[in-house]
């Protein structure tokens with residue numbers, strides 16, 4: 001089937017976010033630069049999505065994110081093939097599908113961009129999960145490169161002074177590690193600058209997400225899933241600030257001219273957990289067909305959620321706390337609190353929870369969070385079982401029934 | 414006014430005709446390979462059996478997993494909403510429904526008007542569904558309709574611990590090989606379904622009176638196991654299998 005020669009639907013065109021084109025350019029350039037690092041003599045570090053990237057930027061090291069790569073693998077529907085490969089290599093199907101697909105990619109340069117550039121070092125922060133520890137150990141052995149592990153204690157209810165000192169000390173060790181690998185000293189003035197840029201970037205990202213509090217929402221969580229890539233990968237650079245400034249402007253214009261993400265928004269929903277990367281289009285159309293917009297999500301807001309702990313004038317001194325108290329490293333009660341705050345802020349009519357077979361730290365407390373939200377806000381919640389990359393864990397007809405039934409409940413209220 | 418509800422499940426297709434709020438007629442056929450044809454076939458069947466003309470029917474709602482393949486329906490509504498409406502029709506006092514269907518099981522809590530307040534569905538595994546029982550019946554070479562009565566005679570139900578249908582099947586096969594009595598194995602199978610579904614229903618919090626709907630409700634062994642695991646008495650209507658179709662026909666009246 002060809003769509004050539006057909007005039008694009010003006011309704012749909014109007015709703016398209018114009019910044020997308022720029023974003024694609026930035027990401028393409030970023031990956032080209034990373035992939036040609038060997039020729040340009042730049043160093044490449046692989047880093048976990050929640051890891052402190054700012055020191056890498058200061059040291060002129062290109063940060064590369066296996067998890068962002070995992071998302072691209074999922075979105076291009078290459079996940080099953082790579083997951084199966086890793087299972088043939090001996091990894092369990094219970095292992096996170098980001099880890100499985102990345103491990104399988106490395107030896108064959110597979111995936112949508114022909115594999116990630118070879119790393120010179122690995123930086124692993126366990127503030128998101130324990131899986132990354134073993135995953136990065138495997139890759140450090142495979143590429144035979146040094147690995148730095150930043151250990152952030154789990155913040156059950158608070159962040160103790162001991163924890164602060166413990167993580168702060170590791171930040172120093174982290175910088176020493178980078179100095180050793182790069183054979184040059186860290187420029188602490190530049191560190192302060194990058195820290196400021198990082199905070200500004202996070203603030204802007206929060207402002208972009210906040211525009212969805214407007215009724216109707218100018219963007220949906222599905223848009224946020226796409227635009228997220230920059231705050232993850234290029235945090236601490238001017239590029240992020242310029243891009244999100246433009247995006248924020250576009251969102252404000254959309255509000256002024258009444259352009260909404262979903263044509264006839266009647267129901268506003270909150271999404272919890274990672275996206276189902278290979279089904280974002282299907283899910284967004286499914287919800288839109290019910291006049292429902294996923295106006296916000298706990299996932300994309302995790303990249304600005306701990307801003308309150310960071311002092312932009314003392315980034316190095318406060319990042320220990322900022323990086324420790326992120327959404328996946330706090331107790332269930334506090335997670336539920338965050339969800340409830342979001343329900344209120346975005347005036348959500350219901351919550352959709354993706355019980356993600358891959359991501360245990362994200363999915364573990366969901367039944368409790370569901371119960372707490374139902375008790376405190378008396379809004380319906382829906383649980384769907386899936387996986388962010390491994391399509392074998394997605395049953396379309398069952399999930400369709402659940403969404404339809406959930407929407408019937410919402411509409412009957 | 415006459416309305417029709419069509420419930421195309423993964424194992425059987427059901428139809429119900431309702432006239433002015435009263436049940437006129439029902440029909441059941443085996444779904445088979447093509448769910449689209451099954452919808453048509455059960456429609457034809459109920460029309461001829463009830464002696465009703467197509468033109469008399471003022472509204473059609475389709476439900477069940479094949480609901481979107483019923484092209485002649487005016488609207489498709491999920492099983493969850495339809496079972497709640499159907500159960501409310503069969504007994505207005507009912508506040509919770511457990512439906513074990515061919516490919517999934519669900520627990521529903523509703524208000525006094527039969528409106529869904531909350532629901533839960535099993536995860537995508539076949540264990541705890543009608544399909545699970547079918548697989549087991551095949552392994553045991555027992556007619557599935559005899560499962561209920563046989564399990565009541567069990568003296569020492571076998572323990573089936575696997576959460577997965579395929580593993581449970583091999584567990585059953587090894588029990589057969591060990592010479593375990595069929596009735597005890599069947600009772601064990603019912604217990605295992607009971608635990609699964611009760612865990613799901615427990616998460617939701619069942620409110621009495623509880624009604625079990627769907628084809629599996631005909632199996633007294635499963636009902637008893639569920640009563641044991643949930644600690645609640647469970648009523649079953651003669652129309653259990655038709656609940657979804659009846660609910661769909663009733664909803665068609667309101668559209």
Ligand code: SF4
Nearest residue numbers: 096128129131359360
């Ligand atoms: S388990 Fe979750 S947090 Fe950890 S790498 Fe996988 S998706 Fe990320």
